[in-house]
Amino acid sequence: MNYSKELEVAKQAAKQAASIIRDYAGRTSFDVKLKGKNDLVTDADVNSEKKIIEVIQQAFPDDYILAEESQKRSSIPEERIWIIDPIDGTTNFAHAFPVYCVSIALWENRQPKVGLVYEVANDELFTATEGEGAFLNGEGIHISQNNDPTSSLIGTGFPYNNLNLVDNYLKLFKRMMEKTHGVRRPGSAAWDLCNVACGRFEGFYEYGLSAWDVAAGVLIIKEAGGVITDWKGEGEWLFGQRIIAGNKSVHAFLLNEIQQCFEQDELKG
Incomplete structure (x- = not known):
């Protein structure tokens, strides 16, 4: 259609x-x-x-x-x-x-x-x-072709009302600081996703999001060649409140890092 x-x-x-x-x-x-x-x-x-x-x-x-x-x-x-x-x-x-x-x-x-x-x-x-x-x-536009996490720029966001996972989230943030070129937090998940789509960010992760934050940006990433999943590597990201996006290599890196920092029951909203 x-x-x-x-x-x-x-x-x-x-x-x-x-x-x-x-x-x-x-x-x-x-x-x-x-x-x-x-x-x-x-x-x-x-x-x-x-x-x-x-x-x-x-x-x-x-x-x-x-x-x-x-x-x-x-x-x-x-x-x-x-x-x-x-x-x-x-x-x-x-x-x-x-x-x-x-x-x-x-x-x-x-x-x-x-x-x-x-x-x-x-x-x-x-x-x-x-x-x-x-x-x-x-x-x-197209996603970044940089497949090396150590030279990647990562986008993220900080939750504003659900702070239950913050301690582990900060551990993850520290790992990102150590293992990538840097982390940026502009304050708009929709724009963060678009920054992945046009190659400014190699990847993005966040929790505590709503459907209207991600519903448009995910299609823009997919059409730009990127990968979208929840924190379990599955497809429950629209209402699941947890999302990872990026090119294939950086998405896999982020998925692994997140799963190293959170318990299994914390990976799903």
Whole structure:
């Protein structure tokens, strides 16, 4: 099936949402609330999500929607479902740190078909449709061909509400510092995944993520030639809260390092 119309609608929705986000970014103040410990939501999140849903529903009124701020689900249907994060990196946005993304994905038959991540502050539009490759601002992208972990740059994120695994996570972080060129934590999982897709990072790992954080970026990585699994090396990463991504060699390295640092019952969400 050709998903070009769906991708164009996703682009329209992302651009309109980005206009709302930029408007809020230019203000001296806006409303910031706590959904939970260290879990922020702003007026920009709420209003950009409304706009994304409006644009999608006008084009595809029968499709399901899963969105961070308004429409929650713990699983996805076989039918078409749009998975939306209006601002991935809300804490960054609230502090004017310039890495925050609109993330929009279309899944069908429980598989990603369209993925879009728009990094608003730097105007980077990452897109992919199933079987058609991955792109950054219209130019084809591919994962890094560097297969040596010792010269690799790794992306990660730190959990903000589930701190149960932090002690072992910090042990893993130390191993990454010792065994790679370095570790970066920009604060937006969607953008981290895209950095793997375009070869800036050789790999990425994190836990405590939600479906809307990863639903678009994983297709972009797959279409760029990368590998995605959960921490057990399996496929439960959409709702499983644990993810590893990278080229084949660095993914295998990260999987081994993670399994060295965590008990078996900690590898699955």
